[in-house]
Amino acid sequence: MRHWTEELDDDADQPLVRPYTITGGRTTAGRDDLTLITLITALPVVGADPAADRQALQPEHRTVLRLCAHGPVAVAEIAAELDLPVSVTKILIGDLIDAGRVRARPPLAFAQNGNLPDMTILEAVRNGLRGL
Template identity: 55%
Template sequence: MSPHWSEAERELGDDGADSMVRPYTITRGRTAPERDDLTLITVLSAVPQAAEQAGRRLQPEHRTILARCLRQPAAVAELAADLDLPVSVTKILLGDLIAQGLLVARAPIAVARASGGVDLGLLTAVREGLRRL
């Protein structure tokens, strides 16, 4: 379970309806991302100045995403695994941060082509993130 769950939520377990309450509240009832351009391998980077100013006005999950992306750019799949949340919920949270100018999304294939090669470290990280899902 996500480290962001309260003790009461942990006690409910993973019996279907109860396990969907937390993601529903995290997304404020939204069930689909507003953006359709986020794939499992879309790489996200934090905008340092904006992320530092955002501070405590964000939900814990948003802060976790920003902290991770400040350390190193991460793929959608990696972030979903880190948060222990469904990819669809993670995409909604990522869309929030992109809309606020706190994250920048880019497709890794276009970046690899522009730089003249494939970043094997990034591909390995994405593969490992997918395995953790």
Template identity: 55%
Template sequence: MTAGDTPGRLVRPFTLTGGRTRPSRSDFTLITTVTAVDPQPASAARPQPEHLRILRLCAEPVAVAELAARLDLPVSVVVILLCDLLEAGRITARPPRRVSRTAPDLDLLQKVRDGLGRL
């Protein structure tokens, strides 16, 4: 273990991805919600220990950024592992909801401003 290694971490993150540095898909952002498929597909290959940790944490919907924090792994590594699980049919990924881009109600904003001014 070198001076920069965290205590307890025995494997460098790039070894978890088999040396891959780029995800195979572009489905994931920091706020993409990931959920484990229940029941897990029987036809899929046996997952690695890291994949199993992800699947346990994804029993309930969780954002990619939160998942990376819980796993104490870089987001880039987690995204590569998530791509593996998505391609194996073991998780679903839900993109963030789009925010409406309609113009704000200027009358409502004026009333809020006036109300705040009276405080």
């Protein structure tokens, strides 16, 4: 008699941890302000023990912080880098927002702070696309 697991494909590319395990069983984000284009920025840690902080965070949380350390990153880009569904990524980002580790801003708010891209670059991209 064969065991039911013998027919499963043992693919090393598949994650061993299911998304519901990463999120502690949560299936929806507790926030409705996170969209695919919401920009996430890491905040500096004040007065925390770095070793204790690393132990308190899951590897996925640490990856989000690493991705956002050098500037704003869209939720969609974070999900792609984590190779996780956007819904799971939103839950992880919500955890970090609640812990005061990241800040979420809509892209328009970021642009209104004077952080607009150079117009010559945008025009060059536009002209290049028109040339295709």
